[in-house]
Amino acid sequence: MSEAILLVGGKGTRLRPLTSHTPKPLLEVAGVPFLTHQLRRAAAAGVTRIVLATSYLAELFEDEYGDGSELGLRLEYVTETEPLGTGGAIRNAAGRLTCGPDEPVLVFNGDILSGVDIAALREGHRAAGADVTLHLTRVEDPRAFGLVPTDDEGRVLAFLEKPETPEQIVTDQINAGCYVFTRAVIDRIPAGRVVSVERETFPELLVSGALVRGVVDDTYWRDLGTPAAFIEGSADLVLGAVDSPAVPGDTGEALVLPGASVGQGAVLCAGTVIGSDAVVEDGAVVEASVVLAGARIATGSVVRNSVVGRGARIGGHCTVDSAVIGDGADVAAGNELPPGLRIGCGVRLPAEGIRVSAGRTPCSELPRAVHV
Known part of the structure; x- marks a missing residue:
């Protein structure tokens, strides 16, 4: 023993x-x-x-x-x-x-x-x-x-x-x-x-x-103690950079778990994981990210180097880069999230509430439980 x-x-x-x-x-x-x-x-x-x-x-x-x-x-x-x-x-x-x-x-x-x-x-x-x-x-x-x-x-x-x-x-x-x-x-x-x-x-x-x-x-x-390391570690396992007998599928650009739905023209790459019952709609791009069970990425959105929590929703034509989206959060259409943003569980961002192209949004103007 x-x-x-x-x-x-x-x-x-x-x-x-x-x-x-x-x-x-x-x-x-x-x-x-x-x-x-x-x-x-x-x-x-x-x-x-x-x-x-x-x-x-x-x-x-x-x-x-x-x-x-x-x-x-x-x-x-x-x-x-x-x-x-x-x-x-x-x-x-x-x-x-x-x-x-x-x-x-x-x-x-x-x-x-x-x-x-x-x-x-x-x-x-x-x-x-x-x-x-x-x-x-x-x-x-x-x-x-x-x-x-x-x-x-x-x-x-x-x-x-x-x-x-x-x-x-x-x-x-x-x-x-x-x-x-x-x-x-x-x-x-x-x-x-x-x-x-x-x-x-x-x-x-x-x-x-x-x-x-x-x-x-x-x-x-x-050490997977930070969001960036957590995302990178998951991607490395999916890509086969480190072996684990627990990975539930073949290594490659993406791992799509049973029950998930990926629309036509969607792009999954760089070690992305799409959790069970999650939805990635037509034309969305998900790169080097972890999309947990029941989450939804709407048409035309781009998600990179991020974690999207259980049951969370990313509306259409959003840009999400190096972010952590809490369980059940709702990011409405047209948002461009600044790198490093963390959105608390259950928080809702209104349509186009954050636009990086218009300049970095001051922390004081972000909704409660949203943290940069």
Whole structure:
């Protein structure tokens, strides 16, 4: 038996309004909840039992997956009543593990899309006799991340805060949000309080002389915590830039789910997803976007690099670029939305209420619950 912990308790505030009623890991990415991609990849790597560390809208996870049998897994659910941080959440979930103290336990963050070989990470940890193994990835600009330098043998040397000056950038390696813990190490994390693995657990392990390994892997990696990254990750799965056994169809320019309707002359491209029962009318263009279930894109509209929420409507001859349209929102005909706009769930924009060609609309003049 191979066990894992999946951290899925975050509120996903950077993705609002999409996460107003749906936890971030349950948002649809390439046609299925993002968490399904992670669960299926874990199962394919030989994981048989997973403890989900939940918090925000916790009941929706069990509603979606039940006991996990349909995925070939055994799922357990542990809910935090108060936020405990990454380390605290791991320790809280560990009470449902069944493995012995010397066994490896995989731990995943619930918003990372990655092509890392999970089985190889686990087996390398076991072979090295490590206390913790971290998946590390390289980024072009590491200033937004904590840095994780390693020696020539892969031993982690330090966990450094986000660099503030060029001189502090000692490596381009960052924590990629996937770990293997020896079970006994998890059991030593303090219970019942907030603990950060990055700021407390891992540095304390280094001080104690524990073997903390860093495995640098240059396969696909993306944090889906922002709207732009969420859209890009979905498109990459549809286009086949990263593999997932959970994608419900062949890879290509677009994925159209059962029940969706696409009119004559409509153009779908660049990894677009059209959700079940959604409608794209004649002559509309949808490029690199996620159109969720029951949404409608009317004739002549152009939607690029955007998310259109469940049951939302884009009226005729609108231009929507790099926007997030909340569930049930209604954008009436003729609107040209400025890049970066977020429209709250259920909000209605009147016909031609926003015209980019006439100049950027001041935030004070936008309808309530519409945010740039």
